[in-house]
Amino acid sequence: MSRSSDPAVSGLELWQWRQEARAAAIAANVPVEELDWLLLSVSDLDKLALRLDSYKGRGHIPLNRPLAQLKEQWQQRIQNRVPVQYLAGVTPWRNFSLGVSRAVLIPRPETEWAIDLALRSAQSGSRPHLDTPLTEGDWADLGTGSGAIALGLAEVLPNVTLHAVDRSEDALAIAQKNALNLGYSDRIQFYCGSWFKPLHPFQGLNRFRGIVSNPPYIPTAMLGELEPEVAHHEPAIALDGGPDGLDCIRHLIATAPSYLCPGGILLLEMMAGQAPAVTELLQDQGSYTQIEIFSDLAGIERFARAYRS
Numbered sequence: 001m002s003r004s005s006d007p008a009v010s011g012l013e014l015w016q017w018r019q020e021a022r023a024a025a026i027a028a029n030v031p032v033e034e035l036d037w038l039l040l041s042v043s044d045l046d047k048l049a050l051r052l053d054s055y056k057g058r059g060h061i062p063l064n065r066p067l068a069q070l071k072e073q074w075q076q077r078i079q080n081r082v083p084v085q086y087l088a089g090v091t092p093w094r095n096f097s098l099g100v101s102r103a104v105l106i107p108r109p110e111t112e113w114a115i116d117l118a119l120r121s122a123q124s125g126s127r128p129h130l131d132t133p134l135t136e137g138d139w140a141d142l143g144t145g146s147g148a149i150a151l152g153l154a155e156v157l158p159n160v161t162l163h164a165v166d167r168s169e170d171a172l173a174i175a176q177k178n179a180l181n182l183g184y185s186d187r188i189q190f191y192c193g194s195w196f197k198p199l200h201p202f203q204g205l206n207r208f209r210g211i212v213s214n215p216p217y218i219p220t221a222m223l224g225e226l227e228p229e230v231a232h233h234e235p236a237i238a239l240d241g242g243p244d245g246l247d248c249i250r251h252l253i254a255t256a257p258s259y260l261c262p263g264g265i266l267l268l269e270m271m272a273g274q275a276p277a278v279t280e281l282l283q284d285q286g287s288y289t290q291i292e293i294f295s296d297l298a299g300i301e302r303f304a305r306a307y308r309s
Contacts (some may be wrong), residue, residue: 007066011058015123017071018050018203024078035074041088042070081228095155098146098178100187103170105238107148110216110296114269116151116305117294118212121265121305122157134209135159136263138202142213142252143167145238147175147188149212154184158211164190168237170182193249196255206261206308214269215248217241245271249278258289260308270302275301282306 018035037051042064049055052125053109058082063070076082085091085106091098093107094115100106120133141150144164162184166172172190179185191198200209218239223231230239241247249268256266266288270278275293281289288306296302 002116004018007063008060009063009067011055011061014061015053015056021074026077026175027078030078038084038088041090080222082233083229094147094152094153096182098148099174101168102172102233103168103235106147110302111269113296114149114212114267115156118153118210118267119156122210137209138163139206139210142211143215144175145171147178149214150188151178154206159272163199164188165191165193165263167194170230194284195251196259199259203258208259208264209261211260212267213252213254215251217245217271217274219245245274246276246277250281253281255284257308262308264308266306269302270304272300278304
């Protein structure tokens with residue numbers, strides 16, 4: 001039994017509200033599975049209990065917030081299209097449960113593939129003039145947001161030091177908390193600033209083995225066409241890539257060679273249809289070799305990878 005001051009609800013009361021909330025979701029064309037995902041994140045229930053309604057007879061179910069607050073938040077999901085991840089304050093990503101807020105972009109499943117691609121590239125890449133492999137040394141995550149990419153890299157590259165950069169202090173606070181909660185704070189250094197600016201002391205040293213970024217890449221004119229969950233609630237600073245969506249990608253491609261070691265990896269995420277332009281930018285810069293485009297699990301050309309020549 002929890003202390004009387006803890007938010008709690010009877011199984012019957014929660015069941016009754018869940019029925020009402022499911023009906024509201026169906027009427028508003030919101031996926032009903034999001035409701036159960038939210039309930040799993042705020043209670044001690046499991047999927048089986050929800051599927052069988054076996055919690056209905058429990059006299060006391062502890063919640064991490066009052067039921068009245070949960071009801072109000074679900075109304076925000078239905079009426080204002082607030083993403084359920086922001087309501088829960090967490091989202092699953094790879095093997096992690098990441099804290100999120102409206103200060104950060106919600107990490108997408110397709111971005112998970114960037115971690116596997118980075119690992120594979122580091123293991124197979126050529127290493128001219130390097131006394132250590134690409135799986136060691138320094139890597140950067142530019143525009144880290146919630147810290148997802150930096151954390152994913154820290155997990156699969158245990159001998160790497162990560163340098164995570166974001167221009168938003170609020171985003172960095174969330175990323176740092178995620179790193180602390182997941183036990184990686186000693187391996188990730190955080191910097192506040194725009195792209196390479198906080199890493200200026202490294203410029204010209206060709207020290208980084210890898211640079212990974214999921215930058216803003218949505219053309220400005222398309223922002224209003226995005227689904228309301230994204231357009232109205234996720235930070236525009238993490239979405240707006242300028243007139244053609246390539247402003248940030250263009251800057252990253254132009255600047256990265258001053259930081260990458262010979263044979264070092266540049267890995268960028270992009271949107272569907274940008275692959276030809278990104279390939280051309282990499283080729284025209286003149287400092288890259290083995291330029292290749294990789295598709296995500298949906299078959300969309302999602303990542304550009306190149307090695308520093």
